[in-house]
Amino acid sequence: MKSVIKHRAILRYFLASLTFILLLTSQLSAQTGDPEKGKGLFNANCAACHKLDKKLIGPPLEGISEKRDREWLHAWIKDNNALRASGDADAIAIFDEYSGMAMQAFPQLSDQDIDDILAYTDNKPQATPASGGGVATAASLGIDSLEVVKGKNIFNANCAACHKLDAKLVGPALANIADKRSSEWLHAWIKDNAALRASGDADAIAIFEEYNGSPMTAFPQLSDEDINAIIAYTSHADILEPKAAVAGAEDSNIAKLPASTAWITYLVLFVFALIALWVYFMSNNEFLKLVTTIALLITVAYFGYAGLMGIGVDQGYKPLQPIAFSHKIHAGDNKIDCEYCHSSAKHSKTSGIPSVNVCMNCHKGIAEYNGPVTSDKDKAFYDGEIQKIYDAIGWDSEKLAYIEGYEQKPIQWVRIHNLPDFAYFNHSQHVTAGGIKCQTCHGPVETMEEVEQFSPLTMGWCIECHTTTEVKVENNAYYAKIHEELSKKYGVEKVTVAQMGGKECGKCHY
Amino acid sequence: MASNKKYWKSVEELNENSSIVEKLKQNEFVEEIPTDQFLGDKETLEASSTSRRDFLKYVGFTTAAASLAACEGPVIKSIPYVVKPDDITPGVPDYYATSIADGYDFANILVKVREGRPIKIEQNKLAGTSGTTNARVQASVLSLYDDNRLKGPKANGEATDWATLDKEVVAKLNELKATNQSIVILTGTCSSPSTRKLVEEFSAMYGNVEHVVYDAVSESATLDAFEAMYGERALPEYDFSKAETIVSIGADFLADWQGGGYEAGYAKSRVPKNGKMSKHIQFESNMTLTGGNADKRYMVKPSEQIQVLLNVYNAIIGGGSAKETSVNEGVEQAVKQLKAAGTKGVLVTGIKDKNAQLLALAINKALNSEVMDIVATKNIRKGSDAKVAELLANMKAGKVGALITNNTNPVYTLPNGAEFAEALKKVSLSIAFATTEDETASAAQYVVAVPHYLEAWGDVSIKKGEFGLMQPTIQPLFNTRQFQDTLLKWTGSSQSYYDHLKGFWKSSILGGTSWNTALHDGYYKVGATVERVANEVDLAAAANGLASSIKSSELELSLYTKVGLGDGKMANNPWLQELPDPITRTSWDNYLVISRADAEAKGLKNWTVSNGAMNGDMVNVTVGGVTLEKVPVYIQPGQAPGSVGLALGYGRKAAVQKEMQIGVNAYPLFQNFKDVQEVTIEKVGGVHEFACIQLQHTLMGRDEIIRETTLEDFINKPKEDWNPEPKISYEHQEANLEEVDLWDKFDDSWGVKFNMSIDMATCIGCAACVIACHAENNVPVVGKDEIRKSRDMHWLRIDRYYSSDMTVERGREEGIYGSGEFFESQTHPSDNPDVTFQPVMCQHCNHAPCETVCPVAATSHGKQGQNHMAYNRCIGTRYCANNCPYKVRRFNWFKYFDNNEFDYNMNNDLGRMVLNPDVVVRSRGVMEKCSLCIQMTQATILQAKKEGRPVKDGEFQTACSNACSTGAIVFGNVNDEESKVAHLKEDKRTFHLLDFVGTQPNVFYQLDIRNTNEA
CATH class of the missing domain: 2.40.40.20 (Barwin-like endoglucanases)
Structure with a gap:
């Protein structure tokens, strides 16, 4: 109960603010700038520190022109230091609020550019005009948005396995189903469609036959309220859309910030180089020359050795894959277990790249992407990637059926972890027998948009782990006797992999 | 050792002045590096236009180019299935039960399949002696990936398609049927019940059809003799495990005699149990595998072998007087031993004469031999020489309208193959079913490409009352269609052979058993229940006929x-x-x-x-x-x-x-x-x-590598006499080995410790293990020239030693012991030598001499008893091979894969499909050797770990121990006191190779025992 109240409050606040912003800004933005251009500029210049709806490094910028006057904004963006220096109270307050961290100045932005950006920040909700309209009508039509939310939850729990709103899945698309069928009919159908058919209802029978006589599950457990909520959701699902869109406006541009310390290294190197040159060409101090020579030799040897040791080590290898498969979306956002797709990891030496039929377990139903998007990877991009799976296996996403006689095209992934032939590695040994988490070697894959080689995969790296890792002997009768003998021999409670023989050459090289 | 015999492997070794033998003893790598060839030739050097500066330029450029080229790693693709078959987990092998029946070799087997590729043949232990594999069966998996296989059907030398072929052939067959011309189906032995039914259906449809069976090396004589005596054209089965006396006159029954498969039973009778083991007397002309294993072998010319048989026959049944032969004493012994053994005696003969086989059958019948089984007869040779001769005559006379050959190659195997090819031209329709375009297929009008047995369905009945199924283990590699499917097509059936087979089995064989169970087991036993009453056969006439056939x-x-x-x-x-x-x-x-x-x-x-x-x-x-x-x-x-x-x-x-x-x-x-x-x-x-390769890998003159004793000594004398503990001289005193050791002690009493036992009494030298090792460990083929240079790569070799039957005792008795004559009589190679087989692989020494000399520690000792070899670490100094007392290390002189100089299976994509993905293919310049199949032992351990249970005895196997049908090679964990190998280690026949060297190997041997008892 408590959570519902909380939800209600948040939602009301949210919808209200959205409506408010929308109504106000839609008038202003039209005259002052081009929101499309503004979006590009925003992403290029501001998005590293600002988001529209959330505080990032700087404050959220949505509707900022309502808070500050335009002139002030122009001045602040172009050179906020100067503004502060001029003694502007607001400017100083912001500066203090953000712990004295100055914002970068953007003198290169023209007035028009800034207007465009402001148009974008003000106009943001209009990026999805339908939702904007939806909100406006929702409020005006007096739809109980709470009921819609409730309906969504019930829909997802009960209906979504077979129905989508906008497309046919196992059953028909349900968006605006209330326009097609009467409420009573829907109630009767959902609760017990077999009974409805038995009663001789023509519509019911027609649907049954259209779907090749596969009956829909009956839902007698749903109350009339529940069903009303579902119907409300199917009719007005769009009012919930903006939330997703706004929440999705996060950007990964932070990662693109230039490494600010690199120049220090170059400077130091440059200074050293100058000193060395001076020693050799200007100084007559023989001792200094000797010392410099030795230092140079040691440096060259050190870097040379490090360089040579790195040959063949492909840590960070992140090849372009034929499908922009995001582990972040699958394993991170949707929390799919690693071994759901890489199912052979627990049985076999190879973890196994999932075959396309594994993808289809979910993607039969998920034909389009509805998650957060970024500027370079929009919805169309992701949908295109999903389409690649269908192209590989021959799935007709319109008819929701496999195309008969389709010549399947295997997906040619690029292998990231390339262990040389002479090293034998077995996943199941580590995953099943050792109980090691995938992330131990593969890193935080669930946060990776594109997977890269996280570990060096050098022998030293293997050995180090084998030396320190204790064997998981609990509840494994295989180890019972061996562990007893070994712990006596080494006088330890826990035996490491190395003590068990995990450092012997022939265990991995054969 | 015990008998102070001298052993030798080559006649050359008996030549005291041979410099080569001495050289080989001292130096494993005989040939000097031929630097003279290019340095010594001054003229060529001077005539060369490449100056030193140029040379340096080339070297510099090559180095730079190589380093630049190495900067970017290759992009490796990883392509998963689109739809993964349920039963395949990449990286985990599947085993399918199937059968081989290629007309010469018949066995129920298991096939190891990785990612849809068959890579290894194993015995099907459910099927008993029908499930054993010989070297050819083990190697048959490679023939699947033969690039010379037929890739599609052909008509008159041109590629054609199935529809056209079917249309043309059926039209011609109908034409022949209309004119009632004879259609002959000529096949190798076809022991498939369902195929025979199909042939019957085909015959019923096309009228004048005859099925002629032709074996290239036939057992026609035995089949005819058995038919005369017992009324069915079949081969009697022998269970040598029940034998106390085995007399063989020219029968190489441990190899291919009557289709083989007798070694498992034979080996069981060769280990003394309660002071008893079988006595095996062999009369033969060629030195065979069987002769090499015999207790007593007599050299008898083929024509004289007939007389030997007659003499034995006369002594046991006929009562006629014996005719003089060169081996009277042997014949006498054989008769005595047979009579003494009674029902546990057996006589077999390889003389290809109906009368001779009749006499052999009669002798066994007279002995009431338990060894010979006339009920559960064998079906693996059915060829009739007479019928084949008749067919050829008919073909020449133009009386044959159509000839359909399957699984046979008469143009090559008939003595008058060219005549056959010529006669084939007179046949208006000739069709050859073949896997390769062999001699017969090239002479036929139509060539029907058939799949390899690993791609096909089928069944086989090796023995009466026992059935085996054949199932595909891979998608067909080429555009092939099997014989049975084609017959179905030509008889107008729309059924597939698979359906036919399943239906046939359900209705005729299985009874209530489920098809899936039978297919899973690959073997189904009903049991033979035939009442056989021996016909009255005029044996005297047979004996007379046989006597008159002797033509010396x-x-x-x-x-x-x-x-x-x-x-x-x-x-x-x-x-x-x-x-x-x-x-x-x-x-x-x-x-x-x-x-x-x-x-x-x-x-x-x-x-x-x-x-x-x-x-x-x-x-x-x-x-x-x-x-x-x-x-x-x-x-x-x-x-x-x-x-x-x-x-x-x-x-x-x-x-x-x-x-x-x-x-x-x-x-x-x-x-x-x-x-x-x-x-x-x-x-x-x-x-x-x-x-x-007999001269290579000599053992530094340490002849004591072989140990054997006689049954008599084994029973009556203490172990010290025939299998003494090694003693060495230390500070002028005799000392036990443990007292003097270069190496530190190493605690291996915990966990797993592998040992391998090789029983020389039951090892018959069949070499199935050598091929199994080849397949399991990706051992390269090096070719004839390299073998000549003693660069063979076999990880496992079977040494064959000769020794004379002159013993110290006999020398003393005859008063020549200690004289030159004694030495001469021991070593004269014209004497009939005793033969001993000894499989030798890396001995996995606990104190390994190879490990101490490796400058880069590429070879090291594992706690589990295996001597490891890290190929990636090896730099190829070959010190290890030099220091190995057993000469079991093999050096990769060349890159044997992807190299046109070694154009064998590892040089083409198809042939490489047989490689075991769990074992690395070694590159040039590294040493390799037996690993005790560490990939298999590790897999077994992992399986146990995953299932959370200790490893059971018998689970640990190597390729060789798995392939050994006689059970001579036993492998296991010696720290498990209950294990078979731990018991064997305590056996008093156990010894280590060259134990006095102190290497403490983890491979040990059980010494050979000869039954010299006389009746």
């Missing part, structure tokens, strides 16, 4: 088959070509084996050249007007004087890669289906180069 000649030729190539079906299989013959230790060849006496008389010689390889003279061999030219001569100790031998199956040309078109085709001498022929030989000029 000055030189008699016995044609035989080798354990490698058999009848030549798999001539294009490089594993089998490279497999050294267990007796001659020669690979890549066939040759005329001849006795020393005959060779000396004809001025024929074998000699060893400076690099340790063997050369020999050549002769022209003439039989009945047919001459084979330039046949190399191999002087074989133990060959009966007045006899020579030549192996069949070689010299095939059609659909055989150039490297393997080797040896001479002896089938033209196999006239009238007789394997014994009167022969004349004539020395011709020229020298033949053998790829013989």
Whole structure:
């Protein structure tokens, strides 16, 4: 109960603010700038520190022109230091609020550019005009948005396995189903469609036959309220859309910030180089020359050795894959277990790249992407990637059926972890027998948009782990006797992999 | 050791002045690095236009180019299935039960399949003796990936498609049917019940159809004899495990005699139990595998073998007087032993004569032998020589309308193959079903490409009342269709053979058992219940007939088959070509084996050249007007004087890669289906180069590597007499080995510790383990030239030692002990030597000499008892091989894969499919050796870990122990006191190779026992 109240409050606040912003800004933005251009500029210049709806490094910028006057904004963006220096109270307050961290100045932005950006920040909700309209009508039509939310939850729990709103899945698309069928009919159908058919209802029978006589599950457990909520959701699902869109406006541009310390290294190197040159060409101090020579030799040897040791080590290898498969979306956002797709990891030496039929377990139903998007990877991009799976296996996403006689095209992934032939590695040994988490070697894959080689995969790296890792002997009768003998021999409670023989050459090289 | 015998592997070793033997003893790598060849030739050097500066430029450029090229790693693709089959987990092997029935070899087997590729053949232990595998069955998986296989159907030499072929053939068949012309189906032995039914249906449809069965090396005589006596054309089964006395007259029953498969039973009778073991007496002309295993072997010319049989027959049944032979004493012994053994005695003979086989059957019947089973008979040889001869005559006379051949190659295997090919032209419709475009297929109008047995459905009944199923283990590689499917098509059926097979099994074989169970097991036993009453056969007439058939000649030729190539079906299989013959230790060849006496008389010689390889003279061999030219001569100790031998199956040309078109085709001498022929030989000029490895890998003159004793000593004398503990001299005192040791002690009492036991009493030298090791460990094929340079790569070799039967005791009795005469009598190779087989692989020493000398620690000791070899660490100094007392390390002189110089299976994509993905393919310049199949032991341990249970005894296996059908090789965890190998280690027959060296190997041997008891 408590959570519902909380939800209600948040939602009301949210919808209200959205409506408010929308109504106000839609008038202003039209005259002052081009929101499309503004979006590009925003992403290029501001998005590293600002988001529209959330505080990032700087404050959220949505509707900022309502808070500050335009002139002030122009001045602040172009050179906020100067503004502060001029003694502007607001400017100083912001500066203090953000712990004295100055914002970068953007003198290169023209007035028009800034207007465009402001148009974008003000106009943001209009990026999805339908939702904007939806909100406006929702409020005006007096739809109980709470009921819609409730309906969504019930829909997802009960209906979504077979129905989508906008497309046919196992059953028909349900968006605006209330326009097609009467409420009573829907109630009767959902609760017990077999009974409805038995009663001789023509519509019911027609649907049954259209779907090749596969009956829909009956839902007698749903109350009339529940069903009303579902119907409300199917009719007005769009009012919930903006939330997703706004929440999705996060950007990964932070990662693109230039490494600010690199120049220090170059400077130091440059200074050293100058000193060395001076020693050799200007100084007559023989001792200094000797010392410099030795230092140079040691440096060259050190870097040379490090360089040579790195040959063949492909840590960070992140090849372009034929499908922009995001582990972040699958394993991170949707929390799919690693071994759901890489199912052979627990049985076999190879973890196994999932075959396309594994993808289809979910993607039969998920034909389009509805998650957060970024500027370079929009919805169309992701949908295109999903389409690649269908192209590989021959799935007709319109008819929701496999195309008969389709010549399947295997997906040619690029292998990231390339262990040389002479090293034998077995996943199941580590995953099943050792109980090691995938992330131990593969890193935080669930946060990776594109997977890269996280570990060096050098022998030293293997050995180090084998030396320190204790064997998981609990509840494994295989180890019972061996562990007893070994712990006596080494006088330890826990035996490491190395003590068990995990450092012997022939265990991995054969 | 115990008997103070002298053992030798090559006649060359008996020559005290041989510099080569001395050199080989001291130096494993005989050939100097030929630096002189390019440095010594001053003229060439000076004439070269490449100056030193240029050379340096090239070197610099190459280095730079190589480093630049190495900067970017290759992009490796990883392509998963689109739809993964449920039963495949990549990286985990599946095993399918199937059967091989290629007309020569028959067995119920298991096939190891990785990601849809069959890579290894294993025994199907459910099927008992029908489930054992020989070297050829083990190697048959490679023939699946033979690039010379037919890739689609052909009509008159042109590729065609199935629809056209079916249409044309059916039209012609109907034409023939309309005019009632004879249609003949000629096949190899077809022991498939469902196929026989299909042939019947085909016959019913096309009227005048005859099914003729032709075996290249037939057992027609035995089949006819058994039919005469017991009313069915079948082969009796023998269970030698029940035998106390085995008398064999020319029967090589441990190899291919009557289809083979007897070694498992035989081996069971060769280990003393309660002071008893079987006594095996062999009369033969060629030195065979069976003769090598016999307790007593007599050299008898083929013509005299008949007399030996007659004498035994007379002594046991006939009562006639014995005629003088050169082995009277042997015959006497044989008769006594047989009589003493009674129902536990058995006589077998390889004489291909109906009368001889009748007498053998009669003798066993008279003995009431338990060993011979006339109820559960064998179905694996059905060929009828008479019918084949009749067919040929009919073809010549133009009386045959159509000839359909399947699984047979008469143009190659008939002595008058050319005549057959000529006669085939008179047949209006000739169709050959074949896997390769062999001699017969190239002569036929239509060639129907059939799949390899690993791609096909089928069934087989090896023994009466026992059935095996054949199932595909891979998608067909080429556009092939099996014989049965084609027959169904031609009889107008729309059924697939799979449905037919399933239906047939359900209705005729399975009873209530489920099809899936039968398919899973691959073997289904109903049991044979036949009442057999022996017919009255006029044995006296048979004996008389046999006596009158004796036709002695000055030189008699016995044609035989080798354990490698058999009848030549798999001539294009490089594993089998490279497999050294267990007796001659020669690979890549066939040759005329001849006795020393005959060779000396004809001025024929074998000699060893400076690099340790063997050369020999050549002769022209003439039989009945047919001459084979330039046949190399191999002087074989133990060959009966007045006899020579030549192996069949070689010299095939059609659909055989150039490297393997080797040896001479002896089938033209196999006239009238007789394997014994009167022969004349004539020395011709020229020298033949053998790829013989018998001189290589000598053991630094340490002859005590072999140990054997007699049954009598084994029972009556203390162990110290015949299997003493090693003693060494230390500070002028005799000391036990443990007292003096260079190495530190190493605690291996916990966990797993592998040991391997090899029983020399039951090892018959069949070489199945050598091929199994080849397949499991990706051992490369190196070719004839490299073998000649002693660069063979076999991780497991089977050493064959000769020794004379002169013992210390006998020497003392005869008063020649200690004299030169004693030495002479022990070593004269013309004497009939005893033969001992000893499989030798890396001994996995606990105190390994190889480990201490490796400068880069590439070879190291594992806690589990395996001596590890890290190929990636090896830099190829070969110190280890030099320091190994057992000479088991193999050096990769070349890159043997992807190299046109070694154009064998590892040089093409198809052939590489047989590689085991769990074992790395070694590159040039590294040492390799037996790992005790660490990939298998690790997999077993992992399986147990995953299932959370200790490893059970018998789970640990190696490729060789798995393949050993006699159970001579036992592998396991010696720290498990209950394990079989731990018990064997405590056995009093146990010894280590060269134990006095102190290497403490983890491989140990059980010494050989000869039953010299006389009745």
